[in-house]
Amino acid sequence: MSSLLLRIASRLILVLELGFALVFLFRGHNQPGGGFIGALIAASALSVYGLAFRAEPVRRLLFFHPVTYMGAGILLSAGSGFLAVFSWEPYMTARWWGGWIGTPLLFDFGVFLTVLGMTMSVILTLIERRDGFSSLASLFRQERRD
Amino acid sequence: MRERVIPWLWLIPLSLTVFFGGMWRRLGGDGVWSFRVPWAPDLGLFFSLRVDALSLVFLFLITGIGTLVFLYASGYLRASPRRVPFFFFLTLFMLSMIGLVASDHLLLLFVFWEMTSLTSFLLIGFRSDQGTARRGASQALLVTSVGGLCLLAGFILLAQAGGSWEFSELLTRGEAIRGSPFYPAILGLILLGAFTKSAQVPFHFWLPNAMAAPTPVSAYLHSATMVKAGVYLVARLHPALGATELWHILLLLIGSVTAVLGPLMALREQDLKRLLAYSTIGALGLLMMLLGLGSESAMQAAMVYLIVHSLYKAALFMVAGAVNQKTGTRNVRALENLMQVMPLTAIAAILAALSMAGFPPLIGFMGKEMIYQAKLDSIHSSWLVGAAGVFANCLMVAIAFIVGINPFVGRIKKLPQVSKEVGFSMWVGPVILALVGLGIGILQPSSVMNLLASASSVAWGASADFAIKPWHGFGWVFILSLLTLAVGVLMFWLRRPLRYLIRRALDWEALEPERLYFISLKVLQFGSDMVTRSLQGGRLSHYVFGMGLGLLLLWGSAVAELSFVPSLSSFQSPGLEELAISSFILTALVALAIRRGRIFSVVMMGSLGAGVALLYITHSAPDVGIAQVLVETLSVILVLFLVAGLPQVVARTRPHHRAIRILVSCGLAICMTALSLLTLLRDPNVDPVSRFFVEKSVSEAHGANVVNVILVDFRAFDTLAEITVLALAALATLLLLKPMIRKTPGRSDR
Numbered sequence: 001m002s003s004l005l006l007r008i009a010s011r012l013i014l015v016l017e018l019g020f021a022l023v024f025l026f027r028g029h030n031q032p033g034g035g036f037i038g039a040l041i042a043a044s045a046l047s048v049y050g051l052a053f054r055a056e057p058v059r060r061l062l063f064f065h066p067v068t069y070m071g072a073g074i075l076l077s078a079g080s081g082f083l084a085v086f087s088w089e090p091y092m093t094a095r096w097w098g099g100w101i102g103t104p105l106l107f108d109f110g111v112f113l114t115v116l117g118m119t120m121s122v123i124l125t126l127i128e129r130r131d132g133f134s135s136l137a138s139l140f141r142q143e144r145r146d
Numbered sequence: 147m148r149e150r151v152i153p154w155l156w157l158i159p160l161s162l163t164v165f166f167g168g169m170w171r172r173l174g175g176d177g178v179w180s181f182r183v184p185w186a187p188d189l190g191l192f193f194s195l196r197v198d199a200l201s202l203v204f205l206f207l208i209t210g211i212g213t214l215v216f217l218y219a220s221g222y223l224r225a226s227p228r229r230v231p232f233f234f235f236l237t238l239f240m241l242s243m244i245g246l247v248a249s250d251h252l253l254l255l256f257v258f259w260e261m262t263s264l265t266s267f268l269l270i271g272f273r274s275d276q277g278t279a280r281r282g283a284s285q286a287l288l289v290t291s292v293g294g295l296c297l298l299a300g301f302i303l304l305a306q307a308g309g310s311w312e313f314s315e316l317l318t319r320g321e322a323i324r325g326s327p328f329y330p331a332i333l334g335l336i337l338l339g340a341f342t343k344s345a346q347v348p349f350h351f352w353l354p355n356a357m358a359a360p361t362p363v364s365a366y367l368h369s370a371t372m373v374k375a376g377v378y379l380v381a382r383l384h385p386a387l388g389a390t391e392l393w394h395i396l397l398l399l400i401g402s403v404t405a406v407l408g409p410l411m412a413l414r415e416q417d418l419k420r421l422l423a424y425s426t427i428g429a430l431g432l433l434m435m436l437l438g439l440g441s442e443s444a445m446q447a448a449m450v451y452l453i454v455h456s457l458y459k460a461a462l463f464m465v466a467g468a469v470n471q472k473t474g475t476r477n478v479r480a481l482e483n484l485m486q487v488m489p490l491t492a493i494a495a496i497l498a499a500l501s502m503a504g505f506p507p508l509i510g511f512m513g514k515e516m517i518y519q520a521k522l523d524s525i526h527s528s529w530l531v532g533a534a535g536v537f538a539n540c541l542m543v544a545i546a547f548i549v550g551i552n553p554f555v556g557r558i559k560k561l562p563q564v565s566k567e568v569g570f571s572m573w574v575g576p577v578i579l580a581l582v583g584l585g586i587g588i589l590q591p592s593s594v595m596n597l598l599a600s601a602s603s604v605a606w607g608a609s610a611d612f613a614i615k616p617w618h619g620f621g622w623v624f625i626l627s628l629l630t631l632a633v634g635v636l637m638f639w640l641r642r643p644l645r646y647l648i649r650r651a652l653d654w655e656a657l658e659p660e661r662l663y664f665i666s667l668k669v670l671q672f673g674s675d676m677v678t679r680s681l682q683g684g685r686l687s688h689y690v691f692g693m694g695l696g697l698l699l700l701w702g703s704a705v706a707e708l709s710f711v712p713s714l715s716s717f718q719s720p721g722l723e724e725l726a727i728s729s730f731i732l733t734a735l736v737a738l739a740i741r742r743g744r745i746f747s748v749v750m751m752g753s754l755g756a757g758v759a760l761l762y763i764t765h766s767a768p769d770v771g772i773a774q775v776l777v778e779t780l781s782v783i784l785v786l787f788l789v790a791g792l793p794q795v796v797a798r799t800r801p802h803h804r805a806i807r808i809l810v811s812c813g814l815a816i817c818m819t820a821l822s823l824l825t826l827l828r829d830p831n832v833d834p835v836s837r838f839f840v841e842k843s844v845s846e847a848h849g850a851n852v853v854n855v856i857l858v859d860f861r862a863f864d865t866l867a868e869i870t871v872l873a874l875a876a877l878a879t880l881l882l883l884k885p886m887i888r889k890t891p892g893r894s895d896r
Contacts, residue, residue, distance in 0.1 A: 122876055
């Protein structure tokens with residue numbers, strides 16, 4: 001199922017889209033983008049890479065288990081709100097430094113990590129299923145006949 | 147490393163005791179320390195703490211006895227491999243208990259109340275390999291949390307009636323609350339919560355079963371502190387809810403029944419810890435009864451007896467644990483002459499038992515004198531209540547002899563496992579508690595007396611400071627005390643025939659309300675089984691149908707409620723690109739409806755979504771458009787894999803089912819269309835929510851992308867909840883998918 005074309009293209013796509021994802025994440029507050037969208041871009045790039053090379057290289061690339069990303073993301077998002085608490089303001093009051101970096105960006109980064117971890121954990125598990133690829137291929141063949 | 151800290155953990159409660167001691171010195175009699183931080187001020191929610199004399203009495207119990215229990219537990223669990231989690235739970239319990247008695251806000255108190263239930267569950271079930279521990283733990287949790295729910299309902303009504311969530315205001319509005327039509331419901335619900343927590347009849351059965359916990363837990367939670375939370379609550383709310391007919395009747399009735407039945411049931415037992423547990427039930431009943439008497443002297447007696455009971459009961463539990471560890475048994479008939487082997491423990495046990503029996507000059511004597519005086523004084527007390535109290539005290543004397551004195555004296559008997567005295571950490575706790583009981587009894591230090599007097603005046607609600615009179619001269623009270631001791635000793639002498647008599651006199655098994663608990667558990671299980679079976683039959687089509695029906699109801703009601711009729715004249719003629727995109731979407735739709743084939747359908751759904759995303763982008767919602775494209779891409783990949791894994795069989799549906807499904811689908815389509823039209827042609831008079839966000843986005847949140855600003859700033863809390871749900875859903879999916887990988891034989895893919 002993984003053709004030469006897909007393999008070559010997926011590498012290019014991976015590098016490009018991961019860069020894109022970061023750009024979208026950081027510019028999200030003022031232009032289209034944000035943590036959610038950034039994570040989806042990164043996840044789709046990694047998924048295509050996974051479709052071409054199977055799950056193992058993607059896992060190596062991620063380094064941590066995807067579930068770790070989810071945990072870290074929720075911690076980061078929930079934790080970013082605590083900064084305000086230390087100066088007796090309600091939880092999640094935004095804090096800004098220099099008009100660009102602020103707790104909302106941290107929060108968004110948490111969203112990014114969570115969504116990335118969530119998508120990748122499910123997709124990688126699906127790719128790893130022993131009969132995942134073969135049954136998909138047989139379904140393709142069958143439907144082409146119909 | 148972590149385990150080397152454990153023998154020193156008792157320093158935490160000790161330093162807290164010292165801290166509260168300093169606070170008491172600074173506050174004096176009717177001083178109040180308060181602390182308030184807004185939590186969700188718009189909802190009237192504040193993290194507000196308030197410490198007065200009544201709280202301080204409990205705080206000293208929690209931290210003072212806590213110190214000794216921590217010390218004792220470090221010796222008791224020396225060999226346990228799970229010491230670290232144990233001490234974690236124990237510390238957590240201590241902190242939540244401190245929060246419970248220090249909180250000023252009803253909801254805050256409720257949170258801490260439930261936290262003590264939870265930590266109690268974890269501690270009772272600590273030996274999770276034992277069935278009794280697991281059952282005892284879940285029983286305690288279920289009973290106390292059902293009570294907790296009642297309590298929450300009562301609190302809500304109380305806050306409605308009193309116009310405030312905080313004790314500091316509620317306690318001054320007693321008139322209004324007692325006059326409210328909800329008063330009986332408020333009182334009933336709150337008392338239900340207090341009764342379940344404080345193990346009053348008929349909810350008492352969880353306490354003896356909780357004895358499956360390690361002994362330090364029984365000494366701490368199930369005699370000295372947690373079970374007293376109900377007593378605390380009733381005493382705390384006395385100025386707001388007390389002094390009505392209903393209050394007296396409920397508390398006196400339940401209290402005296404518990405006070406008599408507890409020790410009676412105790413006499414059936416031969417296990418040290420179960421004996422102690424039933425006598426704790428009796429003591430808690432006595433406390434409730436005193437609170438129900440509704441006089442100043444009764445309130446003072448309650449405060450003194452609270453201290454008395456905590457001191458001797460915690461000591462006796464620690465002794466029971468030490469005896470069990472050294473001899474291997476807790477059966478009172480097998481234990482004799484332990485004085486020879488463990489003299490220090492024996493001294494502590496005998497002193498504690500004498501205090502329990504009420505011998506002068508121990509603190510227990512003081513407590514009993516005051517109880518009798520209160521009963522003689524009270525106008526609400528009938529002779530029946532008085533007699534019940536005296537009878538309960540006689541039984542307590544007998545139990546004190548059985549538990550605390552008999553095992554340590556007498557002839558030499560063969561013990562299952564004779565050994566020498568327990569280690570320092572295990573005898574020092576009971577010895578200190580017993581000596582404190584003796585010291586307070588003899589010296590009657592003014593600081594302790596003042597604290598108890600101020601606490602009872604806080605609970606009484608009047609600011610008048612009255613002094614505690616522990617000695618009432620050689621009057622009626624003294625005669626009653628002597629009579630109690632004499633009858634109690636006689637009962638101890640006749641304990642064997644008495645036990646036989648009690649066991650035979652009543653059919654205890656049939657009376658035991660625990661049966662009701664098991665029956666309701668069965669009913670609950672059966673009911674949830676039925677619901678689960680009918681709702682989750684395992685057919686995907688059923689689930690989809692159910693969701694469709696639910697959506698139809700929601701949307702249908704939304705459409706039906708709208709009175710505004712849109713005029714189609716406001717439509718503009720579509721541009722070229724819109725026409726192109728629409729025809730693309732329509733083509734995909736028609737293809738989806740006509741052709742079968744799973745992969746084809748998935749791909750068509752994807753292109754449909756992409757078309758909609760294009761529409762978003764052309765209509766200046768690039769964020770939503772991008773997200774839509776990405777979601778569609780990923781879901782095509784995901785669904786392809788899922789579809790490939792599904793079985794190839796297609797379930798047959800009956801014609802009339804099919805008809806219903808088609809009807810629901812058409813209804814959904816109509817509602818959706820109507821709703822989208824209505825949203826597009828919005829009533830110009832209605833102010834959309836988005837205007838606020840659009841206006842404030844740059845000025846308040848420093849962001850020009852409104853969608854993103856809403857997500858990460860204005861509505862960040864919602865987003866946090868959403869990503870949490872997302873992560874949980876992903877974890878559940880992983881758990882569902884994982885077994886499929888492991889089960890498949892043959893080579894692995896990795």
